Amino acid sequence: MPQTLKNTMTFSDEQSMLLDTATGFFRDKSTSADVRNLIDSARGYDDAVWQEMVALGWSGLAIPEDFGGSGLGLAAAVAIAEPMGRHLAASPFLSTQLFVQGVLAGGSDEQKGQYLPAVAEGSVGTVALFEEDGNWDLLSAQAQLKVAGDRFTLTGVKTFVTDAEVATHYLVAATLAGEPALAIIAESELPAAALSRETVIDETRRSYRLAIDAVDVAGTSVIRGDQARKALAAIRDAALLLISAESAGGIAGVLEVIVEYLNTRSAFGRKIGSYQGLKHPTVDILIGLERARSHVYHAASLLDAGEDAEAALRMAKAEASSSYAFAGDRAIQFHGGFGFTYECDAQLYLRRALWSQYAFGDAAHHRKHLAALLLD
Amino acid sequence: MDEFRAEVAAWLRENRPPEPDFLMPESFMEVGTDAQFNYLRDWQRRVFEAGYLGMTWPKEYGGGGQPQVMQDIVNIEMARQNVPFMPNTIGLNWAGPLILAIGTEAEKQKYIRGILSAEDIWCQGFSEPDNGSDLAAASTRAVRDGDEYVLNGSKIWTSLGTYAKYMILLARTNPDAASRYAGLSYFLAPMDVAGVEVQPIRKITGEYGFTQTFFRDARVPVDCLMGKEGEGWKIAMQTLTFERGASGGQAGGLSMVAVSAADVVELARSAMRDGRPAIEDPLIRDQLIGFLVEEQGDRLCGARARIPALCSERPGAIPMSGKLRGTEFRRRLCQFAISLQGANGARWVGDAHAYADGLWQRSYFNAFSATIGGGTSQVQANIVGERVLGLPKD
Numbered sequence: 139m140p141q142t143l144k145n146t147m148t149f150s151d152e153q154s155m156l157l158d159t160a161t162g163f164f165r166d167k168s169t170s171a172d173v174r175n176l177i178d179s180a181r182g183y184d185d186a187v188w189q190e191m192v193a194l195g196w197s198g199l200a201i202p203e204d205f206g207g208s209g210l211g212l213a214a215a216v217a218i219a220e221p222m223g224r225h226l227a228a229s230p231f232l233s234t235q236l237f238v239q240g241v242l243a244g245g246s247d248e249q250k251g252q253y254l255p256a257v258a259e260g261s262v263g264t265v266a267l268f269e270e271d272g273n274w275d276l277l278s279a280q281a282q283l284k285v286a287g288d289r290f291t292l293t294g295v296k297t298f299v300t301d302a303e304v305a306t307h308y309l310v311a312a313t314l315a316g317e318p319a320l321a322i323i324a325e326s327e328l329p330a331a332a333l334s335r336e337t338v339i340d341e342t343r344r345s346y347r348l349a350i351d352a353v354d355v356a357g358t359s360v361i362r363g364d365q366a367r368k369a370l371a372a373i374r375d376a377a378l379l380l381i382s383a384e385s386a387g388g389i390a391g392v393l394e395v396i397v398e399y400l401n402t403r404s405a406f407g408r409k410i411g412s413y414q415g416l417k418h419p420t421v422d423i424l425i426g427l428e429r430a431r432s433h434v435y436h437a438a439s440l441l442d443a444g445e446d447a448e449a450a451l452r453m454a455k456a457e458a459s460s461s462y463a464f465a466g467d468r469a470i471q472f473h474g475g476f477g478f479t480y481e482c483d484a485q486l487y488l489r490r491a492l493w494s495q496y497a498f499g500d501a502a503h504h505r506k507h508l509a510a511l512l513l514d
Numbered sequence: 515m516d517e518f519r520a521e522v523a524a525w526l527r528e529n530r531p532p533e534p535d536f537l538m539p540e541s542f543m544e545v546g547t548d549a550q551f552n553y554l555r556d557w558q559r560r561v562f563e564a565g566y567l568g569m570t571w572p573k574e575y576g577g578g579g580q581p582q583v584m585q586d587i588v589n590i591e592m593a594r595q596n597v598p599f600m601p602n603t604i605g606l607n608w609a610g611p612l613i614l615a616i617g618t619e620a621e622k623q624k625y626i627r628g629i630l631s632a633e634d635i636w637c638q639g640f641s642e643p644d645n646g647s648d649l650a651a652a653s654t655r656a657v658r659d660g661d662e663y664v665l666n667g668s669k670i671w672t673s674l675g676t677y678a679k680y681m682i683l684l685a686r687t688n689p690d691a692a693s694r695y696a697g698l699s700y701f702l703a704p705m706d707v708a709g710v711e712v713q714p715i716r717k718i719t720g721e722y723g724f725t726q727t728f729f730r731d732a733r734v735p736v737d738c739l740m741g742k743e744g745e746g747w748k749i750a751m752q753t754l755t756f757e758r759g760a761s762g763g764q765a766g767g768l769s770m771v772a773v774s775a776a777d778v779v780e781l782a783r784s785a786m787r788d789g790r791p792a793i794e795d796p797l798i799r800d801q802l803i804g805f806l807v808e809e810q811g812d813r814l815c816g817a818r819a820r821i822p823a824l825c826s827e828r829p830g831a832i833p834m835s836g837k838l839r840g841t842e843f844r845r846r847l848c849q850f851a852i853s854l855q856g857a858n859g860a861r862w863v864g865d866a867h868a869y870a871d872g873l874w875q876r877s878y879f880n881a882f883s884a885t886i887g888g889g890t891s892q893v894q895a896n897i898v899g900e901r902v903l904g905l906p907k908d
């Protein structure tokens with residue numbers, strides 16, 4: 139086999155403490171009622187909670203100390219993302235981590251110095267990668283960067299730009315002379331009405347379309363060539379890791395909702411959880427959760443050790459996505475008529491599961507890439 | 515440790531028995547001929563004499579008195595080199611650890627060494643013709659008569675029944691007890707007494723491997739009773755935690771031939787579908803990767819189970835679901851392996867044109883031994899649902 143798979147699994151005391159803290163934090167700050175209130179808000183998250191996360195050092199936890207962060211690395215972010223997902227907590231944490239990883243992997247020292255300390259202090263960054271064709275390939279952007287003297291102009295339409303309304307900086311994927319490139323755009327450089335909100339299946343998310351025509355970009359704000367490829371690969375890795383972690387948390391969350399209902403509701407004189415038609419698929423959900431978590435923490439361990447994690451990350455995303463979608467789907471069915479209502483929390487998880495499934499490649503997409511990595 | 519690993523690796527390479535000229539069984543549940551049995555028993559004895567079995571068991575009973583990591587290294591190296599498995603699995607992996615955990619000094623002295631050396635083969639008499647999954651309904655009788663118990667009834671699906679010297683036996687001593695559980699007792703029963711008869715049963719594959727065991731006024735000494743009368747259910751449940759791998763303390767060694775997704779990937783390179791190697795078919799590639807992701811997920815669960823901070827919410831989830839995950843995976847993987855062979859999927863062992871001599875077909879059939887034996891997958895799912903998730907009983 140072209141690639142042998144390892145079974146590395148490390149989890150430091152520091153990561154363990156972080157996981158404990160974050161688990162308690164989101165349990166308290168993101169109840170079902172909180173989640174539903176935020177759905178109706180414009181921003182989509184509670185800024186006071188986000189500021190607490192910043193104060194705890196979480197926004198800068200993957201930023202090296204030289205640039206104002208705590209230097210714990212991306213793996214530590216899993217310990218935040220997993221409980222966030224479990225409690226469907228909304229915040230610009232994920233968007234910001236992707237921005238950070240892109241700048242860290244592809245940016246120059248000046249660029250890192252310019253953008254990262256602000257992020258560590260709480261300013262929000264995001265990435266603008268996908269376009270209207272729905273293609274997950276990050277290297278084939280249609281948006282164009284064109285040379286204009288020692289500056290550039292950027293033209294194109296990007297979609298699924300999360301948290302764009304609150305972001306101060308955007309990392310925008312484009313093509314420059316046939317090669318992948320990234321432009322770092324500040325909020326102040328965007329023309330009015332460049333952003334429009336998208337209606338997406340997960341109502342806890344805030345997603346925007348970014349349409350720009352010949353926006354001026356300084357030469358120092360462009361990442362190109364190999365650096366751009368590195369940045370895009372790092373963004374993909376971070377996205378696969380953190381969305382998978384969030385999904386693993388989500389499976390645990392929806393499993394709790396299911397188990398609670400199966401122990402409460404009765405039919406034909408018995409608790410419905412005593413029926414194997416419900417009990418056994420619920421065990422399948424548990425098994426999906428255990429496998430997904432194992433894949434996630436393994437991929438994080440490889441990244442922590444600086445090892446190639448592509449196969450591990452794609453496996454994590456494939457497992458977490460399909461297991462979460464299954465869990466969300468069954469959660470609806472197992473609640474009967476109540477499951478069909480907006481009021482039942484099962485829909486929150488199913489919506490999140492589908493959002494996560496279609497972000498950065500669904501299970502089939504990753505299996506296809508894994509086939510090339512592992513079979514050829 | 516690296517030195518020890520190298521030593522083990524070298525010993526296994528030099529001492530592994532030559533390939534037999536008969537078809538090997540795939541697990542201890544399928545040892546059906548004298549040739550198979552003798553080959554495997556010799557192998558177990560050699561491994562024991564080399565000091566690579568029961569390494570953690572106390573020295574005074576024949577074990578090695580060493581830490582678990584040493585046995586782990588041996589087990590991993592055995593799996594890596596794909597050496598034959600240990601035939602006395604019931605002794606090594608469940609009767610032995612049980613005796614060490616709760617047995618008397620006399621029982622430890624009497625039984626442990628023979629389990630390790632394969633001198634004394636053990637079998638398990640739990641299931642009966644009318645009572646399988648519902649083990650507590652067991653009706654084989656044990657009636658005390660002076661300093662003997664008199665056994666009557668029948669056990670079935672007794673793996674290694676033909677070769678066993680001892681049986682861990684669940685029998686009813688008191689049919690009028692307050693509960694059906696309280697009427698059961700547990701015996702370490704000799705098989706070589708008058709009134710015990712074993713009758714081989716032909717398996718799904720056409721081979722042999724288990725028996726029906728009849729007790730007709732069979733008399734065993736009272737000291738065969740383990741614990742006290744009425745403690746049979748509790749001891750049987752403890753036995754099952756060893757059997758299902760939910761408790762540690764096993765003697766080590768392999769208990770079956772491993773089948774991995776990598777083997778099926780190799781099959782997909784040579785097997786042809788629609789005139790092309792199966793591995794080029796996009797649908798097959800997708801399914802192969804699905805199996806690899808699942809297998810890797812289970813392997814990583816093993817690694818994660820060793821980190822308590824990553825299992826704190828439900829510590830039982832990984833160990834208690836292990837049998838269900840592993841056995842169902844194997845069954846589906848073998849089923850898939852057959853489907854790679856196109857029309858040739860319909861051939862069987864012995865056909866000149868069968869892929870890999872039809873062994874995938876045989877493996878698929880044999881895979882049911884573990885999805886049924888030791889508690890069916892449906893019963894396992896009940897156990898995980900009720901004990902790990904806290905769902906109501908059926």
Ligand SMILES: Cc1cc2nc3c(=O)[nH]c(=O)nc-3n(C[C@H](O)[C@H](O)[C@H](O)COP(=O)(O)OP(=O)(O)OC[C@H]3O[C@@H](n4cnc5c(N)ncnc54)[C@H](O)[C@@H]3O)c2cc1C
Nearest residue numbers: 638639640641646647671672673883886887888889890892
């Ligand atoms: C290869 C092999 C080796 C074996 N070796 C031994 C051995 O050495 N010693 C020994 O004692 N036994 C042995 N067994 C027996 C094994 O433990 C039993 O076959 C098993 O526990 C099932 O019991 P049963 O055969 O009576 O099936 P039944 O209990 O009759 O089950 C029939 C079907 O009903 C399902 N079912 C039963 N109860 C439930 C429930 N509550 N919920 C949902 N579904 C249910 C089962 O899953 C199964 O599909 C072996 C079996 C096999 C196949």
